Amino acid sequence: xxxxxxxxxxxxxxxxxxxxxxxxxxxxxxxxxxxxxxxxxxxxxxxxxxxxxxxxxxxxxxxxxxxxxxxxxxxxxxxxxxxxxxxxxxxxxxxxxxxxxxxxxxxxxxxxxxxxxxxxxxxxxxxxxxxxxxxxxxxxxxxxxxxxxxxxxxxxxxxxxxxxxxxxxxxxxxxxxxxxxxxxxxxxxxxxxxxxxxxxxxxxxxxxxxxxxxxxxxxxxxxxxxxxxxxxxxxxxxxxxxxxxxxxxxx
Amino acid sequence: xxxxxxxxxxxxxxxxxxxxxxxxxxxxxxxxxxxxxxxxxxxxxxxxxxxxxxxxxxxxxxxxxxxxxxxxxxxxxxxxxxxxxxxxxxxxx
Amino acid sequence: xxxxxxxxxxxxxxxxxxxxxxxxxxxxxxxxxxxxxxxxxxxxxxxxxxxxxxxxxxxxxxxxxxxxxxxxxxxxxxxxxxxxxxxxxxxxxxxxxxxxxxxxxxxxxxxxxxxxxxxxxxxxxxxxxxxxxxxxxxxxxxxxxxxxxxxxxxxxxxxxxxxxxxxxxxxxxxxxxxxxxxxxxxxxxxxxxxxxxxx
Numbered sequence: 001x002x003x004x005x006x007x008x009x010x011x012x013x014x015x016x017x018x019x020x021x022x023x024x025x026x027x028x029x030x031x032x033x034x035x036x037x038x039x040x041x042x043x044x045x046x047x048x049x050x051x052x053x054x055x056x057x058x059x060x061x062x063x064x065x066x067x068x069x070x071x072x073x074x075x076x077x078x079x080x081x082x083x084x085x086x087x088x089x090x091x092x093x094x095x096x097x098x099x100x101x102x103x104x105x106x107x108x109x110x111x112x113x114x115x116x117x118x119x120x121x122x123x124x125x126x127x128x129x130x131x132x133x134x135x136x137x138x139x140x141x142x143x144x145x146x147x148x149x150x151x152x153x154x155x156x157x158x159x160x161x162x163x164x165x166x167x168x169x170x171x172x173x174x175x176x177x178x179x180x181x182x183x184x185x186x187x188x189x190x191x192x193x194x195x196x197x198x199x200x201x202x203x204x205x206x207x208x209x210x211x212x213x214x215x216x217x218x219x220x221x222x223x224x225x226x227x228x229x230x231x232x233x234x235x236x237x238x239x240x241x242x243x244x245x246x247x248x249x250x251x
Numbered sequence: 252x253x254x255x256x257x258x259x260x261x262x263x264x265x266x267x268x269x270x271x272x273x274x275x276x277x278x279x280x281x282x283x284x285x286x287x288x289x290x291x292x293x294x295x296x297x298x299x300x301x302x303x304x305x306x307x308x309x310x311x312x313x314x315x316x317x318x319x320x321x322x323x324x325x326x327x328x329x330x331x332x333x334x335x336x337x338x339x340x341x342x343x344x
Numbered sequence: 345x346x347x348x349x350x351x352x353x354x355x356x357x358x359x360x361x362x363x364x365x366x367x368x369x370x371x372x373x374x375x376x377x378x379x380x381x382x383x384x385x386x387x388x389x390x391x392x393x394x395x396x397x398x399x400x401x402x403x404x405x406x407x408x409x410x411x412x413x414x415x416x417x418x419x420x421x422x423x424x425x426x427x428x429x430x431x432x433x434x435x436x437x438x439x440x441x442x443x444x445x446x447x448x449x450x451x452x453x454x455x456x457x458x459x460x461x462x463x464x465x466x467x468x469x470x471x472x473x474x475x476x477x478x479x480x481x482x483x484x485x486x487x488x489x490x491x492x493x494x495x496x497x498x499x500x501x502x503x504x505x506x507x508x509x510x511x512x513x514x515x516x517x518x519x520x521x522x523x524x525x526x527x528x529x530x531x532x533x534x535x536x537x538x539x540x541x542x543x
Contacts, residue, residue, distance in 0.1 A: 111279025112297035330527030
C-alpha cells in the first residue's frame with residue numbers, strides 16, 4: 001500500500017494542541033462521542049488517532065490514545081470514548097468534562113492504519129466493540145469524498161444495545177454493507193445465534209480473498225489476533241490485513 | 252499464522268508508539284518494515300507487540316517475542332534502543 | 345505550560361504521606377509490564393546467586409519457603425509517578441540469602457524469568473534493604489505483580505524491584521540493565537528524583 005508520508009507541517013504534528021469540548025452525545029449506555037474544537041488542527045486521515053493529555057491542577061498528568069471518529073473537517077475533531085469501569089481517564093471524558101473544558105491533543109498520529117480515498121480496492125472493515133471508532137472515520141471519509149469504493153463492515157458487539165453509531169449505520173448507504181455479529185444476545189427471531197466471530201462470518205459477510213480487498217481490523221487485542229488470523233487463513237495476504245489493537249479491555 | 256490462544260492479550264501494537272516516534276522521525280515509522288535481529292521475521296512496526304506505557308515502551312517481535320525496540324520518553328529526550336532490529340525500511344513517497 | 349483540564353484528578357486521593365519529588369499517591373496497584381507474564385512452575389523455579397569467581401548458590405522453591413521470612417511494610421515509588429504507601433509483603437531478606445556468599449564485588453545484575461535485568465549496587469541489597477518477596481497483602485504474589493517471587497528494594501524506584509526474579513550476579517563493574525541501557529538512571533533514588541540518565 002502507499003507510503004508513510006502524512007501531510008501537514010511537522011510542527012503541527014508534534015505540538016500539543018488545546019482541544020475544547022463543544023458538545024458530547026451518548027452513543028450507547030456506556031460510550032459517548034465528544035466533539036472538540038482544536039484551533040490549528042492540521043487535519044487527519046481516516047484511521048489515525050490522537051494522544052490526549054490531561055493535567056490536574058496539582059500538575060499530575062497522564063495520557064491516553066483515542067482513535068478519531070470523524071472525517072477530517074477543519075478544526076473539528078470527534079472522539080468516541082468507551083467508559084472503562086475503574087478507568088482513570090474515560091470517566092472524566094464521558095461524564096465529568098463539560099463544554100468549555102479543555103484537554104490537549106498531539107497528532108494526528110499513525111500512518112499504517114489509514115485508508116486513503118484514492119485507493120480503488122474494495123475495503124473490508126472488521127470491528128470488535130469500540131474498534132468500530134477508527135473504521136467509522138473511514139466510512140465517513142468515504143462518504144465525504146463521494147467515493148464509490150465498495151465497503152463491507154463486519155461489526156462484532158455483545159448485544160444490540162452495545163452498538164455504536166447505530167442510527168448512522170442503519171441508514172441506507174450505497175456501496176456500504178453492514179453486518180452486525182452479536183456475541184452474547186441477538187435480536188429475537190431468525191438470524192445467526194449469538195457467538196463469537198468465526199471464519200464463516202467473514203466468508204458470508206466479507207469479501208472473497210481473490211478480490212484482494214484492503215482489510216482493516218480493530219478492537220481488543222484478543223479479538224484482533226483471532227480475526228486477523230482468520231482472514232489470513234481464508235486466503236487474504238497478510239500484507240493486506242492492517243490491524244490496530246486496543247489492549248485487553250479494548251476500552 | 253497459527254490461530255492464537257485466548258490467554259495472551261495484554262499488549263497493544265506499534266500504532267501505540269506512533270506519537271512518541273513522531274517526535275523523532277520526520278516520516279511515520281509505524282509503516283516501516285523492521286527485521287527482528289533474533290528470528291529474522293519482517294513486518295511493519297505497527298504490527299509489533301507493544302507492552303507498557305510512557306515512559307517506557309517495549310516492542311516485541313510477534314513471532315519470537317524478543318525485544319525489537321525500546322522507547323523511553325524522558326523529560327527532555329527520547330531514547331530509542333533499536334538493537335533488537337537489524338534494519339528499518341521506511342517507505343517514502 | 346500544559347493546559348489544565350478542569351476537574352480532572354486521576355485516580356488519586358488527597359493523602360498526607362510525604363511524597364518524593366514529582367510523585368503522586370495512588371491507592372490501586374498498576375501493572376506495568378515490559379513483556380508477556382512468564383509462568384514458572386514451582387517445581388522448576390530456582391533462585392541463584394552467582395559470584396564474580398563463578399561460585400553459585402542455588403535455592404529451590406522449597407528451600408526458599410523454608411528460610412526465615414519477614415513481613416515488611418514499605419512504600420513503593422514508581423518512575424511513572426505513582427507512589428503507594430504502606431504496602432504489606434512477605435518474603436526472605438537478602439541478608440539471609442547473602443549470609444554464606446563470599447564476594448569482593450560492589451555491583452550486582454539482577455535477572456528475571458522472561459529476560460528482564462536491572463543493576464543495583466550490592467550495598468543497596470543488604471542491611472535490611474531488600475527481600476525476595478513471595479507474598480503481597482496476605483496472599484501469594486500474583487503472576488502479574490511478579491509472582492511466584494520478585495525482588496523488593498523499596499528505597500529505589502520500583503523498576504529496580506525486578507518481577508519474576510531468577511538470580512543475582514555479583515560483579516566488579518556496574519552493568520546497565522534493561523531500562524538503564526534505554527535511558528533510565530543507573531541508581532534510581534526517588535528522593536533525588538533520579539529517573540533518567542543524567543538526572
